[in-house]
Amino acid sequence: GAGVSQSPSNKVTEKGKDVELRCDPISGHTALYWYRQSLGQGLEFLIYFQGNSAPDKSGLPSDRFSAERTGGSVSTLTIQRTQQEDSAVYLCASSLETGFHNEQFFGPGTRLTVL
């Protein structure tokens, strides 16, 4: 079946512009996660959705970052007034929500470059 998809695959923007990154989780997966991976670094947790609500937003780096999820499916990560330090690969993952931890399936990521 279809895996997690993300769009765009690459995004180049100018400093100060806003960007929107999209994630389509696996059908039926109620849990959705956003991570950031800087070059050669690990995965930095940003936010987690359970259905349409976000019980954990603790990883969002600043108030320029926000995310929403509608219909329990597609999620959008928005970065306002982008800065050069926002350049990274943004990864989305989804999993079944069963009360136990389940495998997180990752998307291919969006590579964001802020000039």
Next chain:
Amino acid sequence: GENVEQHPSTLSVQEGDSAVIKCTYSDSASNYFPWYKQELGKRPQLIIDIRSNVGEKKDQRIAVTLNKTAKHFSLHITETQPEDSAVYFCAASIGGFQKLVFGTGTRLLVSP
């Protein structure tokens, strides 16, 4: 705060040798420990995971051990092959939530 430390950062072995990657975690409530493999330019993929009610789990050439008392867990790869070359990430769950905290990764290079 919640933290996962991973060592070594790079590991070079000859084909056929074993490789061991170690992680320590700080949250005593962590109960789920997955390992992900990320090949160059690809997405991370789960290779094995372990829950806190067992001390060891094995899947062919890959095994993971968990020591809850010491709060550390390790990935063991036997009979390494060049296609095992990748970056490996450990992770630990945080409390009762679905959140995972990842280690900083180990770049494994298996030379033929």
